[in-house]
Amino acid sequence: xxxxxxxxxxxxxxxxxxxxxxxxxxxxxxxxxxxxxxxxxxxxxxxxxxxxxxxxxxxxxxxxxxxxxxxxxxxxxxxxxxxxxxxxxxxxxxxxxxxxxxxxxxxxxxxxxxxxxxxxxxxxxxxxxxxxxxxxxxxxxxxxxxxxxxxxxxxxxxxxxxxxxxxxxxxxxxxxxxxxxxxxxxxxxxxxxxxxxxxxxxxxxxxxxxxxxxxxxxxxxxxxxxxxxxxxxxxxxxxxxxxxxxxxxxxxxxxxxxxxxxxxxxxxxxxxxxxxxxxxxxxxxxxxxxxxxxxxxxxxxxxxxxxxxxxxxxxxxxxxxxxxxxxxxxxxxxxxxxxxxxxxxxxxxxxxxxxxxxxxxxxxxxxxxxxxxxxxxxxxxxxxxxxxxxxxxxxxxxxxxxxxxxxxxxxxxxxxxxxxxxxxxxxxxxxxxxxxxxxxxxxxxxxxxxxxxxxxxxxxxxxxxxxxxxxxxxxxxxxxxxxxxxxxxxxxxxxxxxxxxxxxxxxxxxxxxxxxxxxxxxxxxxxxxxxxxxxxxxxxxxxxxxxxxxxxxxxxxxxxxxxxxxxxxxxxxxxxxxxxxxxxxxxxxxxxxxxxxxxxxxxxxxxxxxxxxxxxxxxxxxxxxxxxxxxxxxxxxxxxxxxxxxxxxxxxxxxxxxxxxxxxxxxxxxxxxxxxxxxxxxxxxxxxxxxxxxxxxxxxxxxxxxxxxxxxxxxxxxxxxxxxxxxxxxxxxxxxxxxxxxxxxxxxxxxxxxxxxxxxx
Numbered sequence: 001x002x003x004x005x006x007x008x009x010x011x012x013x014x015x016x017x018x019x020x021x022x023x024x025x026x027x028x029x030x031x032x033x034x035x036x037x038x039x040x041x042x043x044x045x046x047x048x049x050x051x052x053x054x055x056x057x058x059x060x061x062x063x064x065x066x067x068x069x070x071x072x073x074x075x076x077x078x079x080x081x082x083x084x085x086x087x088x089x090x091x092x093x094x095x096x097x098x099x100x101x102x103x104x105x106x107x108x109x110x111x112x113x114x115x116x117x118x119x120x121x122x123x124x125x126x127x128x129x130x131x132x133x134x135x136x137x138x139x140x141x142x143x144x145x146x147x148x149x150x151x152x153x154x155x156x157x158x159x160x161x162x163x164x165x166x167x168x169x170x171x172x173x174x175x176x177x178x179x180x181x182x183x184x185x186x187x188x189x190x191x192x193x194x195x196x197x198x199x200x201x202x203x204x205x206x207x208x209x210x211x212x213x214x215x216x217x218x219x220x221x222x223x224x225x226x227x228x229x230x231x232x233x234x235x236x237x238x239x240x241x242x243x244x245x246x247x248x249x250x251x252x253x254x255x256x257x258x259x260x261x262x263x264x265x266x267x268x269x270x271x272x273x274x275x276x277x278x279x280x281x282x283x284x285x286x287x288x289x290x291x292x293x294x295x296x297x298x299x300x301x302x303x304x305x306x307x308x309x310x311x312x313x314x315x316x317x318x319x320x321x322x323x324x325x326x327x328x329x330x331x332x333x334x335x336x337x338x339x340x341x342x343x344x345x346x347x348x349x350x351x352x353x354x355x356x357x358x359x360x361x362x363x364x365x366x367x368x369x370x371x372x373x374x375x376x377x378x379x380x381x382x383x384x385x386x387x388x389x390x391x392x393x394x395x396x397x398x399x400x401x402x403x404x405x406x407x408x409x410x411x412x413x414x415x416x417x418x419x420x421x422x423x424x425x426x427x428x429x430x431x432x433x434x435x436x437x438x439x440x441x442x443x444x445x446x447x448x449x450x451x452x453x454x455x456x457x458x459x460x461x462x463x464x465x466x467x468x469x470x471x472x473x474x475x476x477x478x479x480x481x482x483x484x485x486x487x488x489x490x491x492x493x494x495x496x497x498x499x500x501x502x503x504x505x506x507x508x509x510x511x512x513x514x515x516x517x518x519x520x521x522x523x524x525x526x527x528x529x530x531x532x533x534x535x536x537x538x539x540x541x542x543x544x545x546x547x548x549x550x551x552x553x554x555x556x557x558x559x560x561x562x563x564x565x566x567x568x569x570x571x572x573x574x575x576x577x578x579x580x581x582x583x584x585x586x587x588x589x590x591x592x593x594x595x596x597x598x599x600x601x602x603x604x605x606x607x608x609x610x611x612x613x614x615x616x617x618x619x620x621x622x623x624x625x626x627x628x629x630x631x632x633x634x635x636x637x638x639x640x641x642x643x644x645x646x647x648x649x650x651x652x653x654x655x656x657x658x659x660x661x662x663x664x665x666x667x668x669x670x671x672x673x674x675x676x677x678x679x680x681x682x683x684x685x686x687x688x689x690x691x692x693x694x695x696x697x698x699x700x701x702x703x704x705x706x707x708x709x710x711x712x713x714x715x716x717x718x719x720x721x722x723x724x725x726x727x728x729x730x731x732x733x734x735x736x737x738x739x740x741x742x743x744x745x746x747x748x749x750x751x752x753x754x755x756x757x758x759x760x761x
Contacts, residue, residue, distance in 0.1 A: 179206035187233040189226075193219055210234065214249035224250060224278055241279050247286025250278050252295050255330050259512040262745040264337055264482055265299065265329030287328060297334050299327040301751040327748065333512055334748075336486040340515070341752035343489030347383040348525055348757065353409065353470050353495040364403040371531045372399040378526040379404075379471070379497050386477075386519055387501035389530025390539070391691070391717070394424055396530055397473045397501050401445075404497075409470040412458055413446040414488075416476035416689035418644070418661040421446045423691070424475060449474065450642060453487055466493035476689045477502035481511025481641065482749070505546040506714045507688055508742060510641045518749040524757050534717075542717045548709060550737045558586060559721065565728045568604035571700050575610060576617050578696050578724050579680070587722045589694040591618055592633070596681040597715045598698040599707065605700035611678035618680065625651035626672040635679035635686060636660055636667065643686045645679050684715045695719035696726060704732035708740045 181194035183206045193216075198205045200218050208215050213231035216222050227249070232239045240246075254274050258266050266274075272283035280286050290296040303323040361380035365373040371389070375396050378385045387397065397413065404411035415421040425446040451457030452467070459468040472492065474480065477500035480488070492498060500516055508514050520527065533539060537559040544551040553560060563578065565571040579594050596614065601607045615621075621629030628634065632648040636658055646660035655668040656676060667676055681698075695718045699707070707729065716723060727733065 173203070176203055176205060180209065182206070183209050183234075184230075187213070187230050189216070189230050193222070196220070212245045212249070213239075214243075214246050217249045217253045224253065242281045244285070244289050247275070247280050247282070248289045248293055248295060250275060250280060251286050251290040251328075252330070254278075255296060255328065258746075259330065259333060262508060262512055262514065262743075264333040264512045264745075264747045264749075265327040266746055268298075268326040268328050271328050291328075294331075296328050297331055299329065299334070299748060300324045301327060301748060327746070329748075333482060336483040337513070337748050338752060340482060340486040340489055341749060341756050343486065343492070344384060344519075344524075344753065345756035346494065347489065347492065347496065347498055350383055350494045352379075352381070352383050352497050360407055361403075364406070368399050368403070369396075369532075371528070372396040375400050375499075375528045376403055378528050379499060382526050383495075383497055384525040385497070385499045386516070386525060386527045387473075387499055387530070388504050388520070388527065389501070389532060390503050390534040390542070392532045392534045392539070393501070393503075393530035394475065396532065397475065397499065398424070400499065401471065401473060404471040410459060410468065411445070411471035411473070412452075412469050413473045413475055414449045414452050414458070415446060416449060416479040418448055418663075419690045420475060421448050422661065449480070449484060449488065450639075453484070453491065461491075462493065464493070465491075467491045467496075469496065471497045471499070473499040473501055475501055477516040478504060478506050478514075479509050479689060480513075480515045481509040482513030482515055482747070483511060484509075484641075485513070485515045503717075505710060506717070507685055507710045508745070510685055512745075513747055513749070514745045515749065518747055518753075522750045522753050524753050538716070538719055538721075538723050541723075542713060545709065545713045545716060545737050548738045550734045559723065561722075561724045563724060563726050565700075565726055567728070568700055568702070571605045571698055571726050571728055572609060572613050575605075575681075575696055575698050575726050576613050578726070579614060580617050583694050583696070583722060583724065587694060589722060593692055594694040594696060595687065595690075595692040595718060596696045596698060597684055597687050597718060598681055598700070599703040599711065600683060603700065603702055605698055605702070607677070607681040607683060610681035610698065614680035615678060625656055626669070626676070628656060628672070628676070628678075633679040634658060634676050635682060636665060637675050638665075643682075645682075645690065684711050684718075687718050688714050691718055691720050693720050694722040694724070696724045698726040699729045699733060700726075701728045701730075704729040704736075707732055707736035708742060709737050710742045712737055 176198050177194045180197045181191045184194055184197070185191050196219050197209065197216070201208050201215060213234045214227050216230050217224065217227045228239075228246075231243075231246070251271070254271060255266060268287065272287060275283035275286050287296070291298055301324060303325055358380065361376065365376040365380070367373075368376055371393070372395070375385070375387055376399070379400055387393070389396070401411040401413060413421075413424055415424055445459075447457035455461065462468045469492075472488075474488070479502070480500070489498070500519065502516055504517065504520060508517065519525070533543060537553045537555040537557075541551065541553045541560060544553075555561075563574050565574055575596060579591050579596060583589050583594050584591055596610055598605060598607055598610060603609070615632060619629060619631045619633075621632075623629055628648050628651070630648050630650050634646055634648055636644040636646055638644065644660040644665070646658045646665070649657040649659050649664070651657065655666050656672050658665040658667060658676070695715070697715045697718075712733065716725075
């Protein structure tokens with residue numbers, strides 16, 4: 001990657017002497033400032049969930065935009081906003097009830113290794129002991145040290161739990177909040193936590209805190225050291241590190257933090273090691289206590305092993321023990337993963353609805369371009385199909401939906417964001433040569449995943465509560481977390497076809513799980529890889545990154561420009577200059593259509609610092625309403641894992657009025673600080689699923705350790721016409737692209753699918 005030449009003036013895109021190629025960077029001979037980074041899970045500092053800052057401060061655990069889950073259509077007014085949120089929560093409750101009913105209907109748990117002995121037998125005994133009300137034996141969790149390839153379970157940053165920051169519940173009694181406030185104040189804890197404590201612990205929260213001060217750890221954002229201090233003040237001499245209540249609370253807290261980092265469960269040895277790091281004297285006992293209290297569940301997964309050696313002639317040897325790993329997880333993710341595996345097996349084993357003959361499907365496939373034809377053939381015969389490819393591959397999904405509609409099937413697409421939904425619906429007509437159908441020229445029907453599940457978008461549900469459709473194509477499938485995927489699959493009727501389509505190179509979901517990656521690895525259903533490349537120099541650059549190569553590309557139209565910087569101050573200055581002056585003048589993309597992407601929220605070149613500088617330049621104002629003024633670009637996070645880019649319209653007694661993708665939203669004053677932040681600069685997790693005409697990716701020196709190939713792939717791929725890279729990481733960029741993959745996540749989906757589909761390889 002070449003650097004800017006030495007000139008008497010700053011080189012800019014479109015001016016003589018500016019670089020227009022991207023590749024391996026050449027050192028400038030000047031050192032960049034390097035802070036002590038806190039690199040998180042290898043993606044970005046907020047992990048898609050607002051889990052902290054690159055500087056390790058972790059002080060924005062409740063700020064908005066810390067996740068990028070499915071983005072729905074915002075309501076038209078304040079009342080509608082409450083209505084949509086209530087509808088979504090109601091839909092989730094219904095689906096979770098269905099999940100629990102399905103689980104209860106099973107005659108017996110699936111035994112992944114019922115004929116096991118030794119450790120596995122100990123585990124089964126421990127589980128039965130828990131079910132009978134006893135405590136499991138400690139030996140069930142004394143496993144060998146984890147292999148070196150497994151990552152530490154606790155994120156390096158300070159993440160917050162998946163659970164949304166709790167606002168005062170509408171029905172919460174003021175006296176309950178006052179009682180909790182008195183307990184908190186008496187122990188020196190912030191009284192502002194009172195409403196959140198009541199929302200999490202319910203009525204009688206004050207008594208629960210007195211009985212078990214470590215219950216405070218259930219409140220989002222509270223750290224173990226803070227809960228310990230609260231307990232010391234409240235209990236006095238009775239507060240001890242080996243308190244069983246402390247061990248149980250820390251076990252649950254560590255599992256919640258693991259979920260923030262993407263894990264649905266943890267290896268038992270890794271969990272006990274993390275408890276030891278938190279000064280728990282007997283980690284095994286702490287895990288046993290959590291299991292006995294029903295706060296966590298234990299699982300065993302059979303590990304692949306070499307074929308057993310031939311038995312001795314006298315056949316006197318004892319049966320060889322099958323290797324297993326012991327996993328500990330929270331019930332909510334265990335239920336979701338098991339329900340997802342059940343639902344996927346149901347789709348794979350049910351006969352797809354045929355409103356067209358096999359000959360008609362084949363005729364449509366033959367008339368479509370090659371990759372689209374392969375997809376149509378696969379979907380014609382199977383209930384579950386995986387489709388991989390970049391942005392250009394969406395035309396193949398559109399061709400499939402048009403074919404399905406031509407054959408009389410009800411087909412819908414579901415995107416991760418409202419921007420992705422609108423772009424797909426308006427921009428994808430049938431591919432050249434695709435089969436004719438009655439709706440040629442009409443926009444493809446599309447919704448967001450969140451809107452589809454809540455009922456605010458999409459075809460609605462039939463009399464049995466299932467989605468009223470025959471074919472569903474889920475775009476941005478890597479962004480599906482395990483709970484969302486389970487609810488989606490459970491909502492599909494028997495005989496429906498599900499296509500999970502997405503780019504496997506982008507960052508994974510903000511929530512726990514790696515659904516798309518697990519399914520690809522399991523090879524339990526047909527997979528169709530797109531052969532449609534993303535066009536232009538940016539497409540060529542991103543495609544190379546996807547296979548670990550940072551190539552030089554020809555960019556005659558200044559589609560890619562590299563801007564070297566020496567320190568944080570210069571990085572901020574050049575970023576503002578690019579957005580406000582250079583890109584609009586040289587490329588013709590206005591500032592409002594240019595998105596800045598940076599690795600984290602904190603630090604000298606994080607989103608906070610960049611948004612402050614960009615607001616001062618692009619929309620200066622006093623920020624009278626929570627730091628916001630009309631015209632400010634924002635990102636609104638109405639729920640965990642959802643990020644809605646938009647603009648501030650006005651502020652009044654009702655709250656902050658926003659325009660999010662054309663839909664008006666009103667955020668009450670008391671929720672502004674928690675759910676809205678400025679949006680000129682975003683993290684890559686916030687930006688995934690969206691694209692802009694121009695993107696400025698900022699790589700400050702203190703973010704070098706946080707860079708991974710998926711992060712770079714995702715960030716660079718957000719640009720449609722122009723990409724500027726503010727480059728201050730020297731050789732860390734090609735190193736990350738070539739050698740730093742996505743950080744692994746511990747999940748159970750593959751083993752559950754193997755039990756459901758024993759014929760899979």
